[in-house]
Amino acid sequence: PVVTILSYFTFFQQRIEIHKLRQGDNLILGFSIGGGIDQDPTQNPFSEDKTDKGIYVTRVTEGGPAEVAGLQIGDKIMQVNGWDMTMVTHDQARKRLTKRNEEVVRLLVTRQSLQKAVQQSMMS
Amino acid sequence: KIESLKVTVDFLKVPLGLKKPPLKEALAAVPGPGRAKPLGVERHKPRRSDTMDNESQYSGYSYKSGHSRSSRKHRDRRDRHRSKSRDGSRGDKSVTIQAPGEPLLDNESTRGDERDDNWGETTTVVTGTSEHSISHDDITRITKDMEDSAHLDCSRHLGVSLAGALALLAFLTPLAFMLLPQLLWREELEPCGTPCEGLFISVAFKLLILLLGSWALFFRRPKAFFPRIFVFRALLMVLVFLLVVSYWLFYGVRILDSRDRNYQGVVQYAVSLVDALLFVHYLAVVLLELRQLQPQFTLKAVRSADGASRFYNVGHLSIQRAAVWILENYYHDFPVYNPALLNLPKSVLSKKMSGFKVYSLGEENTTNNSTSQSRAVIAAAARRRDNSHNEYYYEEAEHERRVRKRRARLVVAVEEAFTHIKRLQEEDQKNPREIMDPREAAQAIFASMARAMQKYLRTTKQQPYHTMESILQHLEFCITHDMTPKVRGAFLERYLTAGPTIQYHKDRWLAKQWTLVSEEPVTNGLKDGVVFVLKRQDFSLVVSTKKIPFFKLSEEFVDPKSHKFVMRLQSETSV
Numbered sequence: 228p229v230v231t232i233l234s235y236f237t238f239f240q241q242r243i244e245i246h247k248l249r250q251g252d253n254l255i256l257g258f259s260i261g262g263g264i265d266q267d268p269t270q271n272p273f274s275e276d277k278t279d280k281g282i283y284v285t286r287v288t289e290g291g292p293a294e295v296a297g298l299q300i301g302d303k304i305m306q307v308n309g310w311d312m313t314m315v316t317h318d319q320a321r322k323r324l325t326k327r328n329e330e331v332v333r334l335l336v337t338r339q340s341l342q343k344a345v346q347q348s349m350m351s
Numbered sequence: 352k353i354e355s356l357k358v359t360v361d362f363l364k365v366p367l368g369l370k371k372p373p374l375k376e377a378l379a380a381v382p383g384p385g386r387a388k389p390l391g392v393e394r395h396k397p398r399r400s401d402t403m404d405n406e407s408q409y410s411g412y413s414y415k416s417g418h419s420r421s422s423r424k425h426r427d428r429r430d431r432h433r434s435k436s437r438d439g440s441r442g443d444k445s446v447t448i449q450a451p452g453e454p455l456l457d458n459e460s461t462r463g464d465e466r467d468d469n470w471g472e473t474t475t476v477v478t479g480t481s482e483h484s485i486s487h488d489d490i491t492r493i494t495k496d497m498e499d500s501a502h503l504d505c506s507r508h509l510g511v512s513l514a515g516a517l518a519l520l521a522f523l524t525p526l527a528f529m530l531l532p533q534l535l536w537r538e539e540l541e542p543c544g545t546p547c548e549g550l551f552i553s554v555a556f557k558l559l560i561l562l563l564g565s566w567a568l569f570f571r572r573p574k575a576f577f578p579r580i581f582v583f584r585a586l587l588m589v590l591v592f593l594l595v596v597s598y599w600l601f602y603g604v605r606i607l608d609s610r611d612r613n614y615q616g617v618v619q620y621a622v623s624l625v626d627a628l629l630f631v632h633y634l635a636v637v638l639l640e641l642r643q644l645q646p647q648f649t650l651k652a653v654r655s656a657d658g659a660s661r662f663y664n665v666g667h668l669s670i671q672r673a674a675v676w677i678l679e680n681y682y683h684d685f686p687v688y689n690p691a692l693l694n695l696p697k698s699v700l701s702k703k704m705s706g707f708k709v710y711s712l713g714e715e716n717t718t719n720n721s722t723s724q725s726r727a728v729i730a731a732a733a734r735r736r737d738n739s740h741n742e743y744y745y746e747e748a749e750h751e752r753r754v755r756k757r758r759a760r761l762v763v764a765v766e767e768a769f770t771h772i773k774r775l776q777e778e779d780q781k782n783p784r785e786i787m788d789p790r791e792a793a794q795a796i797f798a799s800m801a802r803a804m805q806k807y808l809r810t811t812k813q814q815p816y817h818t819m820e821s822i823l824q825h826l827e828f829c830i831t832h833d834m835t836p837k838v839r840g841a842f843l844e845r846y847l848t849a850g851p852t853i854q855y856h857k858d859r860w861l862a863k864q865w866t867l868v869s870e871e872p873v874t875n876g877l878k879d880g881v882v883f884v885l886k887r888q889d890f891s892l893v894v895s896t897k898k899i900p901f902f903k904l905s906e907e908f909v910d911p912k913s914h915k916f917v918m919r920l921q922s923e924t925s926v
Contacts, residue, residue, distance in 0.1 A: 255925075255926065256926045258925070258926065259923050259924060259925040259926070260923070260924055260925075260926060261921060261922065261923045261924075265920070266919070266920050266921055266922065267919035267920060267921050270921040271921070285923050286923070286925070288925075317920075317922055317924065321924045321926060324926045325926050
């Protein structure tokens with residue numbers, strides 16, 4: 228009960244740490260993002276609220292660093308290394324994720340399945 | 352002469368609200384020969400009797416009506432004469448142009464000595480659609496003294512005729528000015544050639560224009576009997592009267608007395624009077640017609656019985672004129688008042704009949720008992736579980752369904768009936784016996800839809816408004832004006848929705864008698880927040896005023912080149 232209450236208070240969020248993989252000259256994370264305040268939120272298939280202009284994970288490469296770290300398709304990225312990602316443009320988000328001097332990115336993500344899991348555990 | 356001028360000026364100061372001597376004294380102070388105008392004043396002496404009181408009340412009010420009507424100049428001239436003469440006759444009992452210190456618009460409180468206690472309230476009667484065939488009715492009507500209505504009619508006719516005399520006098524004065532020297536001292540006059548002829552022509556045309564303008568402005572069938580007189584009309588009447596009187600004064604003193612030889616000067620004097628009259632006419636147009644064109648207030652009229660409401664925009668009007676305006680619009684805007692539609696169905700109400708009975712035990716303190724009793728009953732009734740709203744809801748739904756079903760039947764019956772006849776084309780060869788005129792055609796197809804129509808009308812409780820004769824007439828009307836499917840819609844439109852009152856048979860539903868109830872004097876102008884009520888026996892119209900707000904309009908320039916657009920994106924980037 229205490230655990231569930233705590234997780235409830237963290238607002239269904241999960242912290243994911245991804246170690247970038249070096250591929251030639253680039254550091255890749257192994258997923259694709261969509262969304263941003265300059266984008267059309269109604270075309271986002273993953274968001275529950277069609278006015279949500281946040282950054283969502285649209286694809287996760289198999290076997291990539293993101294999948295290994297536990298990132299799932301449809302996750303909404305709230306923070307990257309402490310930087311807020313809920314009110315950024317698409318390009319700003321991309322830049323924050325692909326900084327050359329960072330090897331590890333710590334994401335704060337939220338997903339609907341998480342939310343439902345917590346709710347179920349609370350009710351049981 | 353200077354004295355007379357001063358007195359006239361004092362007289363002129365009155366409308367501004369200063370203290371002023373009664374009219375008669377003012378006129379009496381004027382030297383005799385100047386008053387060539389036949390006032391007929393001295394003939395009526397005030398008699399302190401009851402009937403005289405009533406009459407004087409009347410004439411006083413009629414005089415007031417002369418004041419508060421937003422005028423018609425013609426009438427103003429006429430009424431001015433009339434009222435002036437009557438005022439003069441009553442001496443200090445007469446209504447002065449203005450009570451000391453009161454604003455001109457507030458006439459009701461001016462006559463202290465003539466007012467009897469019954470006049471404390473301002474309830475008056477406004478009746479519409481008068482059949483009066485004479486063009487003006489400045490006389491106010493007093494509802495309380497019905498026996499005075501005979502007096503009223505008399506005084507109204509009298510007033511009208513005197514007003515006519517005043518206008519005629521004003522009209523003929525310039526001619527008199529020009530003719531009198533010719534008649535009295537023709538041989539002494541200097542000959543006057545071309546300038547005089549030019550002036551004659553101009554006088555003739557100006558008088559013609561004045562006549563036409565006055566006819567256009569004032570000779571209109573009155574649409575209502577107003578309870579009080581109009582202020583502006585009285586003002587204009589006073590103005591014209593003063594104008595004419597002063598011209599006559601000067602004429603009498605300067606020209607008649609001294610037998611002025613310069614005929615051209617006399618003619619110019621007459622022309623100047625005509626000019627002044629034309630300008631007074633212009634003033635009348637502005638005050639009476641133009642001022643109320645620009646909307647200043649929004650009136651909300653709500654019918655008390657069933658809550659039907661409308662909003663109207665009006666300009667600066669007095670309360671009584673606004674009331675008549677509302678009534679004119681009421682007859683074509685508001686759906687007809689159908690008392691049968693207002694009652695809750697009986698099944699809903701019956702439950703409410705059983706109440707609580709309260710028995711008092713113990714002390715007999717009666718004063719406390721009644722209030723505590725009623726409070727106990729109300730509290731108990733509130734606590735009791737009340738299902739009447741349920742009943743009402745279901746009853747409503749059921750009624751709605753019934754109406755729709757009957758309506759569907761009616762529409763189908765009418766459509767089918769209309770397919771039975773068609774207009775005779777030229778090329779068709781038909782037996783003369785088979786050809787019908789619209790009335791017969793209507794009767795022929797009426798039978799097939801009569802039953803459905805009757806049932807529908809009964810369900811919607813409209814059957815008192817439509818007799819069979821009226822339905823037949825309407826059917827005939829629709830048939831005459833072409834039978835296309837549109838007409839079926841037009842034929843039924845009259846029955847499917849409750850139309851405005853004026854659509855129904857005149858005698859039965861167009862009431863003429865309305866009562867105007869107002870807290871302020873009805874000659875006051877409309878102001879923000881004024882409320883007055885138009886009453887009839889079974890319902891009333893509550894009218895409230897609101898000032899149209901002052902709009903601050905600012906401009907913003909949009910460059911047409913500034914309209915630019917981009918596509919909405921949904922990009923996906925892999926990181």
